[in-house]
Amino acid sequence: MxxxxxxxxxxxxxxxxxxxxxxxxxxxxxxxxxxxxxxxxxxxxxxxxxxxxxxxxxxxxxxxxxxxxxxxxxxxxxxxxxxxxxxxxxxxxxxxxxxxxxxxxxxxxxxxxxxxxxxxxxxxxxxxxxxxxxxxxxxxxxxxxxxxxxxxxxxxxxxxxxxxxxxxxxxxxxxxxxxxxxxxxxxxxxxxxxxxxxxxxxxxxxxxxxxxxxxxxxxxxxxxxxxxxxxxxxxxxxxxxxxxxxxxxxxxxxxxxxxxxxxxxxxxxxxxxxxxxxxxxxxxxxxxxxxxxxxxxxxxxxxxxxxxxxxxxxxxxxxxxxxxxxxxxxxxxxxxxxxxxxxxxxxxxxxxxxxxxxxxxxxxxxxxxxxxxxxxxxxxxxxGAHLQHWTDPNYRVGPFVDRIVADLPPGALVAADGSYVLEFFLRDRPVVEAIVDPFYFNVRLEPFEYAVFGPVGLEQIRPEIEGLELVETYGDPSDPFGHYAELYRRVRTDSGSRSAF
Incomplete structure (x- = not known):
């Protein structure tokens, strides 16, 4: 050539x-x-x-x-x-x-x-x-x-x-x-x-x-x-x-x-x-x-x-x-x-x-x-959507996750779905991946205190975990190009055990 x-x-x-x-x-x-x-x-x-x-x-x-x-x-x-x-x-x-x-x-x-x-x-x-x-x-x-x-x-x-x-x-x-x-x-x-x-x-x-x-x-x-x-x-x-x-x-x-x-x-x-x-x-x-x-x-x-x-x-x-x-x-x-x-x-x-x-x-x-x-x-x-919202934190995964991290107690173990788990790990937060699948991993057996789900996790993982209480939402769920997540707190049953267990 x-x-x-x-x-x-x-x-x-x-x-x-x-x-x-x-x-x-x-x-x-x-x-x-x-x-x-x-x-x-x-x-x-x-x-x-x-x-x-x-x-x-x-x-x-x-x-x-x-x-x-x-x-x-x-x-x-x-x-x-x-x-x-x-x-x-x-x-x-x-x-x-x-x-x-x-x-x-x-x-x-x-x-x-x-x-x-x-x-x-x-x-x-x-x-x-x-x-x-x-x-x-x-x-x-x-x-x-x-x-x-x-x-x-x-x-x-x-x-x-x-x-x-x-x-x-x-x-x-x-x-x-x-x-x-x-x-x-x-x-x-x-x-x-x-x-x-x-x-x-x-x-x-x-x-x-x-x-x-x-x-x-x-x-x-x-x-x-x-x-x-x-x-x-x-x-x-x-x-x-x-x-x-x-x-x-x-x-x-x-x-x-x-x-x-x-x-x-x-x-x-x-x-x-x-x-x-x-x-x-x-x-x-x-x-x-x-x-x-x-x-x-x-x-x-x-x-x-x-x-x-x-x-x-x-x-x-x-x-x-x-x-x-x-x-x-x-x-x-x-x-x-x-x-x-x-x-x-x-x-x-x-x-x-x-x-x-x-x-x-x-x-x-x-x-x-x-x-x-x-x-x-x-x-x-x-x-095009990202160029239009270039400075919007809902279009930047780093600042978006920083907002969620700011609402969590230091040292709390978080179960985050595949969309965001790597971001929590990069911020040195205790984290496990939110998966409920016998082929991969069962997060319900882990002692997590909070859970974070993106759109896919809300559809596939959230229904599989009981005992979760909604704390906060982030982003716009109707925006297909921006980030969206929901933060949940894990609650206990009357017997004192994690209800998700």
């Missing part, structure tokens, strides 16, 4: 950073961020990933002794978070930034994969843009979870082995990337298996194919094995936590998925369609169909065949891995690869259009079409 092309890519990334980073420190924690936004901070404090406000002592829960060491997911993503915290300090915003950094690396890989496939810098930039501004990128790249790190390393594995002049070093480095992807999240199994299959079915002599697949697999397993020393510290806790969260569900899950494959396909297809929206889903489908037609029409397109293989394999393997699992962040991985044919198709459309209206107009029209496709669900309404 020329310097001008690199500058264009950096400019697109800068737009996303300017758009998203101001929101990182203003919005409350979302799905699972109370679980996976804090282990990086704890690594810097104790040397180990931990969730300090889930002191579960029930071996039936996946967070059994998670306040001592966390095994529910592999640890590399948390160490990457810790590296950002080391520079920027504690907080949910730095943890989210770690995901964004991984996301930008993933975008750069998509860009170069497309350039390598087509030889066109314009196609590469269009593919990068279609991923960077997509909903499939937005959620994992702005969430303090290890999904985007696994995606970036997985794409790195694809990048290293999908070369015409591939050497043994490239195969080994692909194995390193695959191992690091699995060391971030089980999602890494998808690119790991996908690249292994690509090596086995490639056009090289069968001895070479088996040798490359063997080297790749051995290196990937060796890298993933870096987790073993930490597992050896508490093997029983690993069995309970990782076994309950991943192995017990994934083991029988594959058989159930295969048996009920039509229903699983329908579920995931609708889930993905609902997540990315009809326009972006249509682009992915149209790009893939066009690439299939191109590969069929031109039998010598080796790179295009590789792209098509990886696109199809990513979708199929992810469906088999997920089954009926509902986490939508995982769609970021196949979406990254689906963006490659989208970029190729838009580049071809710009070329055809350029013959009619001129190159400059063609670029402008294609760029405008891509912008219009990416705008729905891109978070512009959220950004």
């Amino acid at each position: 020329t310097w001008s092309d690199r500058r264009s890519l950096v400019l697109m990334m800068a737009v996303v950073l300017v758009w998203q980073i101001p929101l990182f420190g203003r919005t409350r924690a979302g799905q699972d961020e109370s679980f996976y936004g804090v282990p990086g901070m704890m690594i810097l404090r104790s040397g180990l990933p931990q969730i300090p406000y889930i002191p579960s002592r029930d071996p039936e829960t996946i967070y059994y002794h998670a306040d001592e060491i966390l095994y529910t997911l592999p640890p590399l993503g948390f160490y990457l978070e810790a590296a950002v915290h080391l520079v920027l300090g504690d907080g949910l915003a730095p943890a989210r930034l770690a995901s964004m950094i991984a996301g930008l690396v993933a975008v750069a890989i998509v860009c170069d994969l497309t350039r390598r496939c087509s030889g066109s810098s314009r196609a590469a930039l269009l593919a990068a843009a279609s991923f960077l501004f997509s909903r499939a990128f937005l959620f994992p790249a702005t969430t303090a979870r290890p999904d985007m790190a696994a995606i970036a390393f997985g794409l790195g594995a694809v990048w290293w082995v999908s070369r015409d002049d591939r050497r043994w070093r490239d195969v080994a480095l692909g194995g390193v990337m695959a191992g690091l992807s699995m060391l971030c999240h089980p999602l890494g199994l998808v690119p790991t298996a996908q690249v292994g299959l690509a090596l086995l079915v490639g056009g090289r002599p069968w001895r070479r194919r088996i040798g490359e697949a063997s080297v790749y697999s051995a290196v990937a397993l060796a890298v993933f094995g870096l987790w073993l020393p930490m597992i050896a510290m508490h093997p029983e806790l690993f069995r309970i936590q990782f076994g309950g969260n991943v192995l017990d569900r994934a083991g029988p899950g594959l058989g159930e998925t295969i048996v009920g494959l039509p229903g699983v396909l329908a579920f995931q297809a609708w889930n993905a369609f609902d997540h990315v929206g009809p326009i972006q889903a249509g682009l992915y489908g149209l790009g893939t169909l066009w690439l299939m037609a191109e590969v069929t029409r031109k039998a010598d397109q080796g790179q295009s065949r590789r792209v098509l293989f990886h696109v199809v394999a990513a979708v199929v393997l992810l469906v088999l891995l997920m089954g009926s699992h509902h986490i939508r962040n995982y769609y970021g991985y196949p979406a990254a690869l689906l963006s490659v044919p989208v970029g190729l198709l838009l580049d071809r459309a710009a070329s055809r259009l350029g013959a009619l209206v001129g190159t400059g107009w063609a670029k402008a029209i294609v760029a405008a079409m891509l912008v219009l496709a990416m705008v729905p669900g891109s978070g512009l309404r959220v950004l």
Whole structure:
């Protein structure tokens, strides 16, 4: 790519950073961020990933002794978070930034994969843009979870082995990337298996194919094995936590998925369609169909065949891995690869259009079409609301929680739901996470004195806890973009015991 092309890519990334980073420190924690936004901070404090406000002592829960060491997911993503915290300090915003950094690396890989496939810098930039501004990128790249790190390393594995002049070093480095992807999240199994299959079915002599697949697999397993020393510290806790969260569900899950494959396909297809929206889903489908037609029409397109293989394999393997699992962040991985044919198709459309209206107009029209496709669900309404209420404390999670803390007695143990528990922890207040779920944690067994619930907690957790007396409300419950919470005092029964027990 020329310097001008690199500058264009950096400019697109800068737009996303300017758009998203101001929101990182203003919005409350979302799905699972109370679980996976804090282990990086704890690594810097104790040397180990931990969730300090889930002191579960029930071996039936996946967070059994998670306040001592966390095994529910592999640890590399948390160490990457810790590296950002080391520079920027504690907080949910730095943890989210770690995901964004991984996301930008993933975008750069998509860009170069497309350039390598087509030889066109314009196609590469269009593919990068279609991923960077997509909903499939937005959620994992702005969430303090290890999904985007696994995606970036997985794409790195694809990048290293999908070369015409591939050497043994490239195969080994692909194995390193695959191992690091699995060391971030089980999602890494998808690119790991996908690249292994690509090596086995490639056009090289069968001895070479088996040798490359063997080297790749051995290196990937060796890298993933870096987790073993930490597992050896508490093997029983690993069995309970990782076994309950991943192995017990994934083991029988594959058989159930295969048996009920039509229903699983329908579920995931609708889930993905609902997540990315009809326009972006249509682009992915149209790009893939066009690439299939191109590969069929031109039998010598080796790179295009590789792209098509990886696109199809990513979708199929992810469906088999997920089954009926509902986490939508995982769609970021196949979406990254689906963006490659989208970029190729838009580049071809710009070329055809350029013959009619001129190159400059063609670029402008294609760029405008891509912008219009990416705008729905891109978070512009959220950004607009925050800009309109920039100084309003109800739109800044830190000052908002400070108001609640000011109404609490010093030293009182608070049960806060996932929206706000991390903020209480950052203020050194005694806190446990308000969860009532036998799979995770039962806060009703904890001796908390006060409880704080945001909108989700009021709907899901508050009805499960008896003996709570409303003390104060904060914010406007009718404002979908501002913060809202309710503070409760835990009351005693006539017998003197906590009624919630």
